[in-house]
Amino acid sequence: MMSIVYAVLVLGVMGLLFGLILAFASKIFAVEVDERIPAVQECLPGANCGGCGYAGCNGLATAIVEGKAPVNGCPVGGAAAAEKIAAVLGVEVTESEKMIAHVHCSGTCSNAKNRAQYEGIEDCLGAIRVANGYKECAFACLGLGTCEKACPFGAIHVVDGVAKVDASKCTACSKCVAACPKHIISLVPEKNPVRIDCSSKAKGKEVMDACAVGCIGCGLCEKTCKFDAIHMEGNLPVIDYDKCKGCQMCAKACPRHIIEPWNTPEKIKELQELKAKQAAAKKAAMEKAAAAKKAQEAASAPADK
Amino acid sequence: MTSILSIALGAVLINNFIMSQFLGCCPFFGVSKKIDTAAGMGMAVTFVMGLASAVTWLINTFVLVPLGLGYMQTVAFILVIATLVQFVEMFLMKSMPSLYQALGIFLPLITTNCAVLGVALQNVQNDYNFLESIVYGITGGLGFTLAIVLFASIRERLAASADYPKCFEGFPIALVSASLMAMAFLGFSGMKIW
Numbered sequence: 372m373m374s375i376v377y378a379v380l381v382l383g384v385m386g387l388l389f390g391l392i393l394a395f396a397s398k399i400f401a402v403e404v405d406e407r408i409p410a411v412q413e414c415l416p417g418a419n420c421g422g423c424g425y426a427g428c429n430g431l432a433t434a435i436v437e438g439k440a441p442v443n444g445c446p447v448g449g450a451a452a453a454e455k456i457a458a459v460l461g462v463e464v465t466e467s468e469k470m471i472a473h474v475h476c477s478g479t480c481s482n483a484k485n486r487a488q489y490e491g492i493e494d495c496l497g498a499i500r501v502a503n504g505y506k507e508c509a510f511a512c513l514g515l516g517t518c519e520k521a522c523p524f525g526a527i528h529v530v531d532g533v534a535k536v537d538a539s540k541c542t543a544c545s546k547c548v549a550a551c552p553k554h555i556i557s558l559v560p561e562k563n564p565v566r567i568d569c570s571s572k573a574k575g576k577e578v579m580d581a582c583a584v585g586c587i588g589c590g591l592c593e594k595t596c597k598f599d600a601i602h603m604e605g606n607l608p609v610i611d612y613d614k615c616k617g618c619q620m621c622a623k624a625c626p627r628h629i630i631e632p633w634n635t636p637e638k639i640k641e642l643q644e645l646k647a648k649q650a651a652a653k654k655a656a657m658e659k660a661a662a663a664k665k666a667q668e669a670a671s672a673p674a675d676k
Numbered sequence: 677m678t679s680i681l682s683i684a685l686g687a688v689l690i691n692n693f694i695m696s697q698f699l700g701c702c703p704f705f706g707v708s709k710k711i712d713t714a715a716g717m718g719m720a721v722t723f724v725m726g727l728a729s730a731v732t733w734l735i736n737t738f739v740l741v742p743l744g745l746g747y748m749q750t751v752a753f754i755l756v757i758a759t760l761v762q763f764v765e766m767f768l769m770k771s772m773p774s775l776y777q778a779l780g781i782f783l784p785l786i787t788t789n790c791a792v793l794g795v796a797l798q799n800v801q802n803d804y805n806f807l808e809s810i811v812y813g814i815t816g817g818l819g820f821t822l823a824i825v826l827f828a829s830i831r832e833r834l835a836a837s838a839d840y841p842k843c844f845e846g847f848p849i850a851l852v853s854a855s856l857m858a859m860a861f862l863g864f865s866g867m868k869i870w
Binding site: 381396402 | 740766773
């Protein structure tokens with residue numbers, strides 16, 4: 372019995388003593404921390420994802436207070452966090468555009484051809500080790516979920532053999548962009564609907580053989596764009612989002628239907644109907660013009676006689 | 677005097693805490709990317725280990741043993757070490773903020789660094805007296821510093837000239853080089869001092 376009492380007493384006294392020492396030490400060695408840093412950190416999401424390029428939320432908060440990072444440095448918190456931080460620091464927010472990750476591939480199970488059956492490790496990296504993946508197209512999303520595993524926010528999921536980003540959950544932290552071994556994920560502005568859904572830099576015929584919808588590099592989108600915002604780079608169009616006005620003409624012009632938003636089956640159908648209507652209207656107009664001409668000719672003919 | 681010398685040499689080379697006892701591997705891998713931070717970490721660990729051996733020896737000899745509380749060693753020692761680490765952390769934050777920044781998360785981790793607890797427990801096991809305990813603690817820390825600085829220089833070199841397969845990049849090659857280093861330190865194991 373006594374030994375228990377001793378043990379409790381000894382450890383209790385030791386704990387008390389050390390606690391007191393630490394309490395005094397914290398007074399003596401107190402460092403003045405800029406009180407705005409914890410205040411700014413309060414406004415940040417606290418996920419410590421590193422999407423801002425600093426080591427965790429504390430790093431970014433320190434950098435913001437020191438003026439090394441902009442108040443909207445946090446891609447996850449977005450405008451809401453930026454506003455709060457700006458209120459804390461008493462500065463103006465410079466508007467930042469919300470970005471989201473986008474998988475540039477439409478090679479779903481029905482669209483992209485497989486050249487082999489892969490039964491290895493359920494990971495894109497593993498599949499690439501085996502003869503650069505199992506799909507005919509060397510640029511196609513393998514759909515084995517390396518990005519899905521990398522996403523800390525559960526915003527990316529493989530649907531029908533291709534990774535899809537859930538825009539409402541995506542925070543543009545760039546984890547998937549770095550994780551994708553095929554390098555087919557990039558950040559795009561969320562506001563602008565126009566996106567290229569193919570990453571194939573192969574020649575047209577190869578793409579035709581490998582995928583039902585891949586970009587054949589025809590360059591129609593480049594020619595259609597009135598704002599000089601889309602350019603072909605190695606058989607693949609690249610959109611310059613600074614110039615793009617979101618008129619969606621390129622998406623309508625694409626013969627392979629791989630430019631969003633005009634790439635879903637419903638939209639394609641709508642587009643075809645629209646084109647048929649336009650063609651019919653054109654035809655009708657031409658017939659009308661021809662009839663009018665004929666009538667004019669007929670009217671002027673008797674006068675000649 | 678000879679016993680002290682043999683304890684010191686033994687702690688640094690023959691029974692090196694990392695290389696032959698495999699204690700304190702967490703900071704060994706975590707803070708060994710740059711020589712500067714590695715040396716800083718080594719110094720912090722040496723400081724904590726020396727201080728911890730002194731305080732734990734005093735507590736063990738004058739409090740625990742007389743009261744027959746030898747079985748409370750681990751708990752009491754952890755208490756001492758945790759306090760010391762907190763103290764060192766405050767001290768560094770005040771006097772050497774750059775080192776504090778560089779050590780980052782690993783400073784609080786010294787609390788759970790088994791090399792520090794190991795030195796305290798081994799002092800008791802080996803029946804060292806006060807002076808011997810302090811010497812064992814400090815030289816053990818110096819052995820840790822030696823190992824981590826050597827390892828950091830190897831890793832800096834590896835990062836600069838990557839002459840190994842790409843899949844070994846980062847931790848794999850670090851583990852391989854650490855095991856090679858441990859094998860090299862094995863060469864000391866047969867040594868006898870006086």
